[in-house]
Amino acid sequence: MKILLVGHGYVGSFLLSALTNAGHDVSVCDQNVDRLVGVRNAMRCRYQELTIADLADFGVILWFAGHSSVPMSLRDPDGALANNCLDLLHFARRKQLNARLIYASTASVYSVMQAEDGTPPSPLDETETRLDPVNPYDCSKISMDALARCFANAITGLRLGTVCGASPYLRGELIFNAMNIAAMRDGFVQVRNRQSYRNILFLEDLAHYVLRLIELSDTLPPILNTGSLNIGIGDLAEQIGAFHGVPVVDNGNSVTYSFQMNCAHIQSLCGAPRPMTIAERCARFREHFRPELQAAS
Numbered sequence: 674m675k676i677l678l679v680g681h682g683y684v685g686s687f688l689l690s691a692l693t694n695a696g697h698d699v700s701v702c703d704q705n706v707d708r709l710v711g712v713r714n715a716m717r718c719r720y721q722e723l724t725i726a727d728l729a730d731f732g733v734i735l736w737f738a739g740h741s742s743v744p745m746s747l748r749d750p751d752g753a754l755a756n757n758c759l760d761l762l763h764f765a766r767r768k769q770l771n772a773r774l775i776y777a778s779t780a781s782v783y784s785v786m787q788a789e790d791g792t793p794p795s796p797l798d799e800t801e802t803r804l805d806p807v808n809p810y811d812c813s814k815i816s817m818d819a820l821a822r823c824f825a826n827a828i829t830g831l832r833l834g835t836v837c838g839a840s841p842y843l844r845g846e847l848i849f850n851a852m853n854i855a856a857m858r859d860g861f862v863q864v865r866n867r868q869s870y871r872n873i874l875f876l877e878d879l880a881h882y883v884l885r886l887i888e889l890s891d892t893l894p895p896i897l898n899t900g901s902l903n904i905g906i907g908d909l910a911e912q913i914g915a916f917h918g919v920p921v922v923d924n925g926n927s928v929t930y931s932f933q934m935n936c937a938h939i940q941s942l943c944g945a946p947r948p949m950t951i952a953e954r955c956a957r958f959r960e961h962f963r964p965e966l967q968a969a970s
Contacts, residue, residue: 675700676887677731679720680738681708684777684876686841688735691880697887700731703738708842721760728768733887736761736776739814743781746810757813758820765825773893775886778830779814780872780900782806784930791868796903796933799832799896822895829886829893834872834900834934836879838954839961849873852910853958856917865924867907869931872900875954878946885943894938901946903933912951917959 676692678685681703689712692699700714702723709715716723720738728734739757740746746753765774783797784807806812821828837849845854848871852862878901886893914921 674698674732674887675730676733676735677702677716677728679703679734679736681705681712681842682737682741683840683842683844684737684836684879685735687838687876688737688880688883690841691884695884720764723764723767725767728772731768732772734768734772734774735883736764736774739777740810741777743808743810746813747808750809753809753813754816757810758817761817762820762824765821765828770826772827773887774825774828775883775893776817776828776830778818778832778896779811780832780834780874780898780932780934781930782811782815782818782832783932783934784811785932787866787869787926787929787931793870793903793905794931794933796872796935798935799894799898799938802896818896827892828895830896831879831882831899831939832896832934833879834874836874836876838876839958840876848906849875849909849913849954850958852913853917853955854962856913856919857959857962861919862910862914862917862921863924864907864910864921866926866929867905867910867923868926869906869929870903870933871906871909872898872903872932872934872936873909874900875949877949881946882939882943889942893942897939897942898934898936899939900934900936909951913955916952916955 676697676699678699679702681701701712702716702720703709704719706717709717740753782802785794806815818830837847856862882899910921
């Protein structure tokens with residue numbers, strides 16, 4: 674089976690290593706040629722340019738090439754709609770009918786406003802989608818989730834929790850990453866809105882699920898919640914601070930969102946990843962960045 678990985682950024686570069694280590698035949702499509710240096714079977718183009726003929730040999734397509742954050746989508750709302758929904762849908766219709774397409778959706782479609790009394794939101798499952806998106810990112814993602822059911826075949830959206838962990842192309846602004854970097858670089862962890870909740874998805878766990886989904890022979894569900902754990906932001910900050918032995922600086926509250934997910938469905942299909950504590954996750958992150966920090970100092 675040949676696999677096409679679309680996107681070689683923060684998530685894609687991590688998945689490429691996991692896929693190749695598992696023995697899969699992987700081609701990579703990315704428009705950023707600098708990111709493809711040293712990558713075998715590279716397709717240096719926009720995925721929108723790939724034709725029916727280009728896609729004919731691939732039995733699995735993994736798409737992680739979207740407008741990947743609310744700020745990015747706010748800066749380019751029309752681009753977010755095109756990239757995360759319309760272009761992706763047209764792309765899905767060019768693949769072989771039974772080729773499996775797994776794409777990145779988002780858990781933020783479950784978001785509610787943070788409760789003033791700190792009450793955690795209910796962990797929602799795939800049937801409990803909120804249909805009132807408040808920004809171009811959520812709107813584009815939820816639109817793709819809805820349209821794919823009617824206008825594409827063999828396509829599954831992974832509603833990803835807040836993705837975290839070390840990767841060749843790091844996104845340092847993501848909450849777990851940012852807290853660890855601040856602890857190592859500044860000697861303290863900063864936290865805001867400590868009573869809000871998130872579902873966190875570590876890259877190792879995402880790779881576990883993707884590898885298992887590729888292997889499954891049964892038809893996959895159209896939507897799968899994909900996360901590692903539900904956690905309060907304050908609790909996350911305190912555990913990261915305790916690991917590094919640094920204080921937590923509370924920057925107060927602002928208007929923000931909160932969500933938790935029920936990930937029982939994907940765990941029933943794929944099995945749960947190996948459990949790891951926050952401290953173990955921090956240790957992995959620190960090990961990855963130690964040479965970089967020493968060079969910077």
